[in-house]
Amino acid sequence: MNVVNNKWIGQRTIRPDGVDKVTGRAAFAADTAMPGMIWGKVLRSPHPHARIRSIDTSKAEALPGVKAVVTSRDVVDFPLDKSVMLGIQDMRWMCRNVMARDKALFPGHPVAAVAATTEAIAAKACELIEVDYEVLPFSIEIEDAIEPDAPILHEFNTFQGKPSNIVGTLEHKKGDIEDGFKQADVIIERSFTTRPVHQGYIEPHACLISVAADGKTTIWSSSQGQFMVRAMTAYLTGIPQSDIRAIPAEIGGGFGGKTIVYLEPLATLLAKKSGRPVKMVMTREEVMRATGPTSGSKSTVKIGAKKDGTIVAAQGTFYLQAGALPGSPIRGAAGCSFAPYDIANVLSVGYDVCSNRSKVAAYRAPGAPIGAYAVECVLDELAEALKMDPLEFRLKNAAKQGTKAAHGPVFPRIGYIETLEAAKNSAHYSAPLRRLQGRGVASGFWFNAGGESSAQVNITEDGNVVVTTGHPDIGGSRAGIANICAELLGIDYRRVSVIIGDTQTVGFSNLTGGSRVLFASAMVVTQATEKVINTLRERAAKIWEIDPEAVKWENGAAHPASPNAGQFEPLTLEDLADKAPMQGGPIGAGVQLNTQGAEGGFGTHICDVEVDIELGIARVIRYTAVQDVGRAVHPGYVEGQLQGGVAQGIGWALNEEYIYRSDGKVDNPGFLDYRMPVCSDLPMIDTILVEVPNPKHPQGVKGVGEVPLVPVMAAVANAIYRAVGKRFYALPMSPPKVLAGLEPPVQQAAE
Amino acid sequence: MTDIRYVAPQTLDEAVGAYAAAGSAARILAGGTDLLVQMRSGAVKPGLIVDIKKIRELTAVEELSGGGFRIGAAVPGAVLAEHPRFRQTWPGVLEAVNLIGSTQVQGRASAGGNLCNASPAGDSVPAMIAAGAVVTVQGPEGRRELKVEDVPAAPGRTNLKPGEILVSFTLPPRPPGSADAYLRMIPRTEMDIAVVGCGVSLTLKDGVCAHARVGLGAVAPTALLVEPAAQALIGSRLDDAALNAAANACRAACRPIDDKRGTIAYRTQIAGVLLKRTANIAAERAQGK
Amino acid sequence: MAKLHVTTTVNGEPLEFLCEPYETMLDALRNQLALTGSKEGCASGDCGACSITLDDRLVCSCLMLAAEAEGHEIRTIEGMARGGRLHPLQEKFLEQAALQCGICTSGMLVASEALLRKNPNPSEEEVRFWLAGNLCRCTGYDKIVRAVLETAEEIREAAQ
Numbered sequence A: 001m002n003v004v005n006n007k008w009i010g011q012r013t014i015r016p017d018g019v020d021k022v023t024g025r026a027a028f029a030a031d032t033a034m035p036g037m038i039w040g041k042v043l044r045s046p047h048p049h050a051r052i053r054s055i056d057t058s059k060a061e062a063l064p065g066v067k068a069v070v071t072s073r074d075v076v077d078f079p080l081d082k083s084v085m086l087g088i089q090d091m092r093w094m095c096r097n098v099m100a101r102d103k104a105l106f107p108g109h110p111v112a113a114v115a116a117t118t119e120a121i122a123a124k125a126c127e128l129i130e131v132d133y134e135v136l137p138f139s140i141e142i143e144d145a146i147e148p149d150a151p152i153l154h155e156f157n158t159f160q161g162k163p164s165n166i167v168g169t170l171e172h173k174k175g176d177i178e179d180g181f182k183q184a185d186v187i188i189e190r191s192f193t194t195r196p197v198h199q200g201y202i203e204p205h206a207c208l209i210s211v212a213a214d215g216k217t218t219i220w221s222s223s224q225g226q227f228m229v230r231a232m233t234a235y236l237t238g239i240p241q242s243d244i245r246a247i248p249a250e251i252g253g254g255f256g257g258k259t260i261v262y263l264e265p266l267a268t269l270l271a272k273k274s275g276r277p278v279k280m281v282m283t284r285e286e287v288m289r290a291t292g293p294t295s296g297s298k299s300t301v302k303i304g305a306k307k308d309g310t311i312v313a314a315q316g317t318f319y320l321q322a323g324a325l326p327g328s329p330i331r332g333a334a335g336c337s338f339a340p341y342d343i344a345n346v347l348s349v350g351y352d353v354c355s356n357r358s359k360v361a362a363y364r365a366p367g368a369p370i371g372a373y374a375v376e377c378v379l380d381e382l383a384e385a386l387k388m389d390p391l392e393f394r395l396k397n398a399a400k401q402g403t404k405a406a407h408g409p410v411f412p413r414i415g416y417i418e419t420l421e422a423a424k425n426s427a428h429y430s431a432p433l434r435r436l437q438g439r440g441v442a443s444g445f446w447f448n449a450g451g452e453s454s455a456q457v458n459i460t461e462d463g464n465v466v467v468t469t470g471h472p473d474i475g476g477s478r479a480g481i482a483n484i485c486a487e488l489l490g491i492d493y494r495r496v497s498v499i500i501g502d503t504q505t506v507g508f509s510n511l512t513g514g515s516r517v518l519f520a521s522a523m524v525v526t527q528a529t530e531k532v533i534n535t536l537r538e539r540a541a542k543i544w545e546i547d548p549e550a551v552k553w554e555n556g557a558a559h560p561a562s563p564n565a566g567q568f569e570p571l572t573l574e575d576l577a578d579k580a581p582m583q584g585g586p587i588g589a590g591v592q593l594n595t596q597g598a599e600g601g602f603g604t605h606i607c608d609v610e611v612d613i614e615l616g617i618a619r620v621i622r623y624t625a626v627q628d629v630g631r632a633v634h635p636g637y638v639e640g641q642l643q644g645g646v647a648q649g650i651g652w653a654l655n656e657e658y659i660y661r662s663d664g665k666v667d668n669p670g671f672l673d674y675r676m677p678v679c680s681d682l683p684m685i686d687t688i689l690v691e692v693p694n695p696k697h698p699q700g701v702k703g704v705g706e707v708p709l710v711p712v713m714a715a716v717a718n719a720i721y722r723a724v725g726k727r728f729y730a731l732p733m734s735p736p737k738v739l740a741g742l743e744p745p746v747q748q749a750a751e
Numbered sequence B: 001m002t003d004i005r006y007v008a009p010q011t012l013d014e015a016v017g018a019y020a021a022a023g024s025a026a027r028i029l030a031g032g033t034d035l036l037v038q039m040r041s042g043a044v045k046p047g048l049i050v051d052i053k054k055i056r057e058l059t060a061v062e063e064l065s066g067g068g069f070r071i072g073a074a075v076p077g078a079v080l081a082e083h084p085r086f087r088q089t090w091p092g093v094l095e096a097v098n099l100i101g102s103t104q105v106q107g108r109a110s111a112g113g114n115l116c117n118a119s120p121a122g123d124s125v126p127a128m129i130a131a132g133a134v135v136t137v138q139g140p141e142g143r144r145e146l147k148v149e150d151v152p153a154a155p156g157r158t159n160l161k162p163g164e165i166l167v168s169f170t171l172p173p174r175p176p177g178s179a180d181a182y183l184r185m186i187p188r189t190e191m192d193i194a195v196v197g198c199g200v201s202l203t204l205k206d207g208v209c210a211h212a213r214v215g216l217g218a219v220a221p222t223a224l225l226v227e228p229a230a231q232a233l234i235g236s237r238l239d240d241a242a243l244n245a246a247a248n249a250c251r252a253a254c255r256p257i258d259d260k261r262g263t264i265a266y267r268t269q270i271a272g273v274l275l276k277r278t279a280n281i282a283a284e285r286a287q288g289k
Numbered sequence C: 001m002a003k004l005h006v007t008t009t010v011n012g013e014p015l016e017f018l019c020e021p022y023e024t025m026l027d028a029l030r031n032q033l034a035l036t037g038s039k040e041g042c043a044s045g046d047c048g049a050c051s052i053t054l055d056d057r058l059v060c061s062c063l064m065l066a067a068e069a070e071g072h073e074i075r076t077i078e079g080m081a082r083g084g085r086l087h088p089l090q091e092k093f094l095e096q097a098a099l100q101c102g103i104c105t106s107g108m109l110v111a112s113e114a115l116l117r118k119n120p121n122p123s124e125e126e127v128r129f130w131l132a133g134n135l136c137r138c139t140g141y142d143k144i145v146r147a148v149l150e151t152a153e154e155i156r157e158a159a160q
């Protein structure tokens, strides 16, 4: 459709859930209570790696106030020899992640859970559980985990015929890599490391669950998908999905980290055993120790180009930490990193490596920022070696319509080149810099996702609209949906109320993830609204006794399509809603789709830093994120996605990291020492929204949420190089590392 | 956590009495920005909490003659910042106290709590040391005075005797041409614990440094008074040679550890950098710039 | 293990409650007084999601004992809109899309309101440092800072 004269699409409307959120009324996961509610707590392994010989819960059970204790015996087992997939998650690993079975695999790994009348009693009961551990040797870092004599986490897994912590590989190949490098005049090869970083959502995981005597279960929790919560809880507790009503609470941030369950199965089992509603809320420390960060990594990237700047070959090897159980995002690292470029010969390989740290969870464009960091830094060096402007160099090699990406697809009309042009033409790119300031650029790609979505659009008796969809709204998607529905119906957006349904009231809808929510929900909402409009036209046609084809819907009312159709006063939505009981009953439509056509997204970023060379502190002083966003249905929330992604990337680049002690435990499991950017660390973050509409989407929408994290670390690294003439190949570029890297000659030269 | 009592006495004598009677399980509560965090993490399990914020002497800021001040031990940073004249006289002490935590933390956190918490990285401590502050403490055996640098004994431990409560800080009179400054290195711009902190207080006469004191934080088990650094400044015009000598004296005084917040090499190097910067700021202030 | 009886004022209303001596004000607000607008992001003073004012001074309710409320005045996010009318900051946050998930929003608003009461004309830098104790992981702070600056300007203009 790609409407041009939009009234609501593209407007900065007030989000439907807004007033609740600015007044404290919005109910997040930890904000509810139920009569008779008791509190659950998790006992966690203190060891990075230990065989669990036995667990004695008798003393805990005897403590007054304790109502239930569960261990892995209560969780449904998924034997190792048979994979059971739920989306991209393997239930074999999920069941072992929510509760350790034979072995505890990281410090913080749950080994038992208790429910008691108060939190204090539940905590006390955890201390009374006796676990007999056989402590095993452990490894944390990739290099240690892939040593020939490394302690093996999963004995069943072999790599090249031997037990190994390498639990998965992935290869993308295009052309002939050897041949490609032979054509190159300049080849640059570098190795990079990144540290695990946490999604850092401010709301800890929480849930409140009640199980009735007949097994009917109500889950109130914060997640990126109530249907995921229902399915995983059903799998892990044995309760059928039809008996589980998972209600999505407002969610206080996820960034991928809430696409799997941690607490819900345990709270369900505790509620079932105790017969009481059970509330569980993680502490910040539990969030940091036991929920997914994204992988740390080691990668090597080699790129060759001809003198004229044509890239002829590119090779990447990406080792990513999976944590305790398989599943690191090698697909994003190996698949996305070369995607912005039209390169004839590509070989991109990923390795999934287990070690004794918490299982990684998705984090905004999982894997892609890790790969892009390495690739975009090497490209910067190549551009320099070729004496080309880094944006020109990218323009020369940019993927466009018809380019075949190494990971498979042939790109349709994409907007990558437009992002490069916009960056090049921005005021920022030509602004002067002072001493010890530097400017870096980098690009990034993310696949984006479509998939299953459902929506119901109902006309109320007073002629207003209620839209129900099935995706938790984390960043304002309800506002976008309201804009679209109001646009199609030609009514004020304030008349459209958008609700996120629970699992038993709206059709299956996949996760809020993969930047898919507005893309997919706009599709189902559009189709449902169009069905509603057809019904409205039919109703008007019946009243006027003309053919429905002779009725058009415009500005919130049915009109005769042309003077020939007859002379009738328009029938508004209110009129038709009012007459509905006599004219065929309620008006509404539901649509369920497996949406297709979510084309990948591209962004190009410009970053200025200033380095205090005596202290080693790099600060970002100006930033512009350019992105092809397809169509900005609500520009405020699109810009917000870009700005938020950039802030996370700056944290990843400069200060965020998991720091481990020699005993294998995380040494900084709190916000004081896990240094996410605070308000005074950042400048305003400028955005340039390039709109190349997605031809496969009714409003032209593309996913926007994940791309903005992908280029950031490389943009910052390249900027630091331009400021001080020294390249850093390891994240974070924290002050001690930067200072150590700036040998005295660099410091003097800069002075 | 269950057998805990909370009292909020109105007088110091009552507070000392309750605190001393309860023995080692008792804790003084000033702003609570350390104590509550420690209770929550399980590091501290007090049997008695003595809230000292209802005691006038501990929450008052009193101006003495000649630029001296007496600051109650429980005065929050935000209250000190609102004093009409403290800022002009002791800008370095104020900036150090005000660097503690966020605006929210400032609403509660006190210099007394910062000192008694005895973290080697407490921000106000090096500035108070540089200022030559003296503390008054009161215990079951009466009152006594200590220099600030003599209060911390080791990380998390002070030289206060059982039952003693820190009452106030006394800052000395200020001769003309005096000023102080405090700088710390943190990776972010806020909300971090100092990797190195440096306080300098000095008096200039005709451009020459007549008096100086230097305090360093986070580079040893306790905050340090670095006399050799002060000696290097005194008598100089704060020229490069003097500043370098003072910086080297600071580096020589460091006995830091490697931890999640910084390495030995980094901390040592930075101590010198901060000394120079801090001394320059103090000198500019002393010259009224 | 006797509970303490606390008499205090919350959002202008006198009230009484019972609490454990070790209970924080945040827990009392959320669990006893059903005022769940103040959020717990860390319980250690690092995120500001629990921000309230105590006698008009901004504090973290997670770093305050409930018992300390005795005789004092507490204000929370629930008291910010008066008589069903949103505070200009609340309006501006909505207009500017200064929230995404909204978990930090209560704390941001309470902190920003305290800033504008103290300093009706803050610079960008002053806003950023004042709000440094309020973590937001979603927005990159840009729209929050803009919303505060614009509200300040509008309040100043309206006062003229």
Ligand SMILES: Cc1cc2nc3c(=O)[nH]c(=O)nc-3n(C[C@H](O)[C@H](O)[C@H](O)COP(=O)(O)OP(=O)(O)OC[C@H]3O[C@@H](n4cnc5c(N)ncnc54)[C@H](O)[C@@H]3O)c2cc1C
Binding pocket: A672, B027, B028, B029, B030, B031, B032, B033, B034, B035, B036, B037, B052, B073, B074, B099, B100, B101, B102, B105, B108, B109, B110, B111, B112, B113, B114, B115, B116, B117, B121, B122, B123, B124, B164, B165, B166, B167, B191, B192, B193, B194, C044, C045, C046
């Ligand atoms: C988010 C956050 C950020 C922080 N940032 C910083 C920072 O940047 N720099 C920094 O230095 N600190 C920082 N801190 C630590 C803390 O805020 C400071 O140490 C603060 O000065 C403590 O003061 P308080 O009044 O809150 O002390 P409390 O917590 O009340 O007390 C601290 C300790 O001292 C004891 N004590 C307090 N007063 C007395 C007294 N009068 N007599 C005897 N004993 C007493 C208490 O029993 C307790 O053991 C931070 C804390 C938080 C939560």
Ligand code: FES
Binding pocket: C039, C040, C041, C042, C043, C044, C045, C046, C047, C048, C049, C050, C051, C060, C061, C062, C063
């Ligand atoms: S919950 Fe109080 S500051 Fe985070």
Ligand code: FES
Binding pocket: A202, A252, A253, C098, C099, C100, C101, C102, C103, C104, C105, C135, C136, C137, C138, C139
């Ligand atoms: S809006 Fe999500 S943390 Fe601020």
